[in-house]
Amino acid sequence: MREDTFKRKLVDQAQIKPGDRVLDLGCGTATLTLLIKQRHPQTEVFGLDGDQHVLDLAWVKAAEHQLSITLDQGLASALPYPDDSFNLVLSSLLFHHLTRENKERALSEAFRVLRPGGELHIADWGKAHSGVMRMAFLLVQLLDGFETTTDNVNGLLPSLIKGGGFSQVRQTIHYSTVFGTLSLYKAQKATNGRLNML
Numbered sequence: 444m445r446e447d448t449f450k451r452k453l454v455d456q457a458q459i460k461p462g463d464r465v466l467d468l469g470c471g472t473a474t475l476t477l478l479i480k481q482r483h484p485q486t487e488v489f490g491l492d493g494d495q496h497v498l499d500l501a502w503v504k505a506a507e508h509q510l511s512i513t514l515d516q517g518l519a520s521a522l523p524y525p526d527d528s529f530n531l532v533l534s535s536l537l538f539h540h541l542t543r544e545n546k547e548r549a550l551s552e553a554f555r556v557l558r559p560g561g562e563l564h565i566a567d568w569g570k571a572h573s574g575v576m577r578m579a580f581l582l583v584q585l586l587d588g589f590e591t592t593t594d595n596v597n598g599l600l601p602s603l604i605k606g607g608g609f610s611q612v613r614q615t616i617h618y619s620t621v622f623g624t625l626s627l628y629k630a631q632k633a634t635n636g637r638l639n640m641l
């Protein structure tokens with residue numbers, strides 16, 4: 444999976460600064476959330492997930508590492524935070540679990556809770572960059588379902604991110620893994636806060 448490599452790269456590319464408020468969307472057991480807090484102790488880090496059971500495991504991990512993070516239960520499609528709450532939203536391996544409609548809602552919500560000038564950084568399955576990678580991804584599709592994964596492997600995440608209002612959307616790097624192509628994306632909420640519709 445090269446999980447450690449791509450999560451570290453995601454944190455690197457986010458260029459987190461002291462004082463930033465950072466949200467890890469679909470945090471699971473908080474591997475990325477805790478990595479952010481470990482590497483950037485002067486930040487306020489939130490992890491959100493829909494599943495209370497994984498959040499309970501995340502609490503235990505946070506306590507073991509003696510790291511102070513906030514964990515919230517909620518849906519990416521209806522975030523329990525006010526507008527302009529975060530400098531950065533990061534997300535790892537969430538979007539291939541969401542239907543097209545929920546991907547769109549989650550991206551609109553990420554846009555809403557980001558401050559103007561804030562950035563979105565996503566790591567997830569991306570456009571297969573070879574026939575072998577396309578074949579490898581069939582296993583993920585069989586396990587996680589074709590409905591939620593097809594937009595990923597067809598390379599539609601960047602256009603969906605733009606549709607959520609973001610500008611400067613780009614794929615920064617991709618990795619070959621045993622399960623297919625894993626891509627990192629970066630996007631910004633423009634400082635004037637206007638939707639990127641033009």
Ligand SMILES: C[S@@+](CC[C@H](N)C(=O)[O-])C[C@H]1O[C@@H](n2cnc3c(N)ncnc32)[C@H](O)[C@@H]1O
Nearest residue numbers: 469470471492493494517518519535536537540
């Ligand atoms: C594959 S795990 C990734 C966990 C973590 N981000 C990581 O990279 O280790 C996907 C996570 O997304 C969560 N999830 C799925 N759909 C969600 C939704 N609509 N809102 C919030 N969390 C969701 C699941 O509960 C699960 O913990």
